[in-house]
Amino acid sequence: MLSKRDNDLITHVGPGTPMGELMRRYWLPGLLSSELPEPDCAPVRLRLLGEDLVAFRTTSGAVGVLDTYCPHRNANLFWGRNEEEGLRCVYHGWKFNVDGACVDMPNEPPRSRFAEKIQQTSYPAVDRGGFIWVYMGPPEKQPQIPNFEWLDVPETHRNVHKRVQDCNWLQNLEGEVDSSHAPFLHGSVGPDGMQPYNANADRQPVFQVLDVDFGVAIAARREAGPEEYYWRITPFMLPFYTIVPRARETNYIWTAAVPIDDLTMFGMTVIWSPDHPVPPNPVVDVDANFRAKQNKANDYLIDRELQKTSSFTGIRGVRVQDMAVQEDQRGPLSERSREHLGASDLGVIATRRMLLKQLKALQKGQEPTQPHRPDVYHLRSLALNAPRAVEWQELMREHMLLAHQR
Ligand code: FES
Ligand SMILES: [Fe+2]
Known part of the structure; x- marks a missing residue:
């Protein structure tokens, strides 16, 4: 559990909040590149x-991200004309470039x-790996894009996906680091009860955690x-990334819980393989606004007969099973x-502890190191059988961390 105070601290991300300040030290994947498909779109x-x-x-192809309300009389620049290197407000014609001038x-x-004299709030944006990344923090602290492995694989070797989820971002992150839910929430049942998950019937995993770079x-x-x-080893990478261990298959799944605000989030996923093409995978069936077709309003189309059998x-x-539990806790x-x-909640507890530690440090003026160490993000996850004598830290070095990190 968390105190009411810590719960507010860790979940609220608006301007001026401690968690919001920590998030503003990192690049945020906010859009799919395909949402801005061509110049002047x-x-x-x-x-x-x-x-x-x-x-x-x-x-010329650059991406601009501006405060959406025109500094003249607050019309919404979304209606704007995107023309000749800038966005022009349709109300009285004021025009802004990517720097907000x-x-x-x-x-x-x-x-x-x-x-x-007019300066519109603008944020740096970069198009990489299928996402538009946005940096909303102090200009002098602008970091680098984390060096995720999938950023540099051929486009055929990765699938990027986006969905809107109606819950606070931490609820999604906590689901990703919670390996104990999988045999239940994602499990199946037969005539003799629950079936083994990933060919493993042990439903009481022993958890161990380690604070790392x-x-x-x-x-x-x-x-x-x-x-x-x-062993299943899940990395939680600051501030909201994970890689889900995926047994028996060679594709990895990267996830991001990007806060839209305190009550909604973008769930970004990348399914990738370092060495072979990855077929299209819809992850969740979404509409043009990235809203899931199975959703809270239709009870995620739960089938009670299927649940019995x-x-x-x-x-x-x-992913819809995850959304069903995460959108209403x-x-x-x-x-x-x-x-x-x-x-079994040790992973969740360690994740919260790390986030609270970081945001409280930043409140005291101590900057996080991670945004400026992109190579610590160069890793995978792990799911494998190993002889009992092998330490899991050894497995992590061997199978998760990519070459130069070991
Ligand atoms: S409100 Fe935008 S130009 Fe007047
Ligand atoms: Fe799950």
Whole structure:
């Protein structure tokens, strides 16, 4: 559980909040590159960390991200004309470039120097790996994009996906680091009860955690015969990334819980392989606004008959099963003071502890190191059987960390 105070501290991300300040030290993947498909295309609404923004791609291909409300009289620049290296407000024609400078003010006298005094809030944006990344922090602290492995694989070797989730970002992150839910929430049932998950029938994993350069390594150990253990190791990478261990398949799944505001988030995923093409995978079936077709309003299309006969939840789709539980944990922003955490919640506890430690350090003026160490993000996750004598830290070095990090 968390005190009411710590729960507020760790979940709220608006301007001026401690967690919001920590998030503003990192690049945030906020849009798919495909949402801005070509120069001078239609601008796109974007809300991140409780701020209403507009994103556009200029004539020369650069991406601009501006406060969406025009500094003249607050019209929404989303209606704007994207033309000749800038976005022009449709109300009175003021025009802004990617740096937020007012480059034209056609309704003022020709000799007026008023435009020079106008500066719209603008944030740096970069198009990489299928996402538009946005940096909303202090300009002098601008970091590098984390060196995720999938950023540099051929486009055919990765699938990027985006969905909107109606809950606080931490509820999603906590689900990703919680390896103990998988055999239940994502499990199946047969005539003799629950079926083994990933060919493993042990439903009481022993958890161990370790604070590391990128955040926290969370290991879940399950019994796998007399000689071996089945290990699943999930990295939690600051501030909201994970890589889900995926048994028996060679594709990795990277996840990001990007806060839109305190009550909604973007769930970004990348399924990638370092060495072979990855076929299209919809992850969740979404509409043009990235909203899931199975959603809270239609009870995620739960099938109670299916729940009796073959599926633990009766809800189709692994990611939709996650959404069903995450979007309502006593509401979209969980009251963690009312929880009862057990031994299987160790990964969740370690993740919260790391985030609280970082945000409290920043409150005292101590900057996080991770944004400026992109190579600590060069890693994978792990799910494998190993002889009992092998330490999991050894498995992590061998199979998770990529060459230069070991
Ligand atoms: S409100 Fe935008 S130009 Fe007037
Ligand atoms: Fe899950």
